[in-house]
Amino acid sequence: MSIGLYIHVPFCASKCAYCDFYSRVRRDQLPDYHAALKREISGWKEKGVKADTLFFGGGTPSLLTPEQIDELIVLCREVFSLEGEITMEANPDTVTPESLRGYRAAGVNRLSFGVQSAIDSELKLLGRKHTFADAERAVYAARDAGFDNLTLDLMLGIPEQTADSLQMTLERIMSLRPEHLSCYLLKIEEGTVFYKRQMGSLCADEDTTADFYLAVCDHLKKLGYRHYEISNFALPGYESRHNLKYWRCEDYLGFGPAAHSCFGGRRFYHPADLAAYISGSAPVDDGPSGSAEEKLMLALRLEEGAGPLPGYDWEALRKRCAPYLKAGLMTEKDDRLSFTEEGFLLSNSLLAEIL
Ligand code: SF4
Incomplete structure (x- = not known):
């Protein structure tokens, strides 16, 4: 890809x-x-x-x-x-x-x-x-x-x-x-x-x-x-x-100071330091990428929302989302969960609750 x-x-x-x-x-x-x-x-x-x-x-x-x-x-x-x-x-x-x-x-x-x-x-x-x-x-x-x-x-x-x-x-x-x-x-x-x-x-x-x-x-x-x-x-x-x-957690490479990358299952970045970048300093490792929580968190920024992921307990997530679905802050369609516009406004605290 x-x-x-x-x-x-x-x-x-x-x-x-x-x-x-x-x-x-x-x-x-x-x-x-x-x-x-x-x-x-x-x-x-x-x-x-x-x-x-x-x-x-x-x-x-x-x-x-x-x-x-x-x-x-x-x-x-x-x-x-x-x-x-x-x-x-x-x-x-x-x-x-x-x-x-x-x-x-x-x-x-x-x-x-x-x-x-x-x-x-x-x-x-x-x-x-x-x-x-x-x-x-x-x-x-x-x-x-x-x-x-x-x-x-x-x-x-x-x-x-x-x-x-x-x-x-x-x-x-x-x-x-x-x-x-x-x-x-x-x-x-x-x-x-x-x-x-x-x-x-x-x-x-x-x-x-x-x-x-x-x-x-x-x-x-x-x-x-x-x-x-x-x-x-x-x-x-x-x-x-x-x-x-x-948002779909796909690979990208970032060049220049303060640029972040997500590539080959790892995240890494250049520190915000122009002089170090010019002198050729290597990017700093920032851990693995692509965990189910990370994918869900990013996908839920999108109108298309998130669907079931292999190895992730989808039913448990649906249960945690139930009060927000009822309150009109989330919707569920074709086995995908997403935030409504009112939900987007509260998404930081809602994500902390459901993930
Ligand atoms: S100072 Fe910040 S907001 Fe202003 S132009 Fe530069 S990057 Fe953009």
Whole structure:
């Protein structure tokens, strides 16, 4: 079976106030990082591993030039016979019509823009450098460059977000007709500027944020999007093939600092340390992958849910789920269990109960 490839780009033009992803603003080590990536990918030559998805995530992959992206894609085609979905995350303020044409020519066929909100004051509070007009321009330029598969990120629970501002964001973002939308709840992580400034006090409470989430689900369903994963919505046929590999517990290899892999029954990762990565440090083992609990936990993130697994006591699981089925937080169909949208909202605590 073909695997997925992930490349982590640990650079950003500036640091957003809520972000705890591994990225740095100084870019003097970018050429060395690029060379280290190529070395690591080349190490998989002649191992007979094939890939059908590649995802450039970060960080801000659009800080790499089209030529640098092209070199990596060419190498992945050579090493992994890569063919299929090639996604690149981009920030609306780091792309131009020329760079977008370059990425498309290099083989990127799916773009992910971190739009987050259509309200400029909310974007400013988040520490984003773009305005919504920048995002619109980036989307139009991407369409002109030939991208027919776009995914946009939307954030819920932003400081000062209200039901009205969310409705406006939804209408404006959906007028861009993305094929796919990811919708994340803001979580204030320790170590971020938001944490230090105690920005949680400006965010809607849990119940209101839950209402925001259900309002988004409702709005997107009416527009014909399938809510195929807790945080992801797609027009039919535009589900993220790469991310589906994560949720279906299939193999993928991650390159770059802070990138994780799941391959050949093991999980391993590169620590979030750019200097160590450049010096060629080996990935760290993170134990076996593919236990029944892990598979169930991931599968239950999906609308398609989970079915019986060999060696796992399915009947006992069904019994543990019975109260949640009764409460409308789960459904059972064709011997598959899945969460409803209300269930998705509580999935962390429900998973702890049932698994
Ligand atoms: S652009 Fe993305 S990765 Fe970079 S700081 Fe902002 S949220 Fe984090």
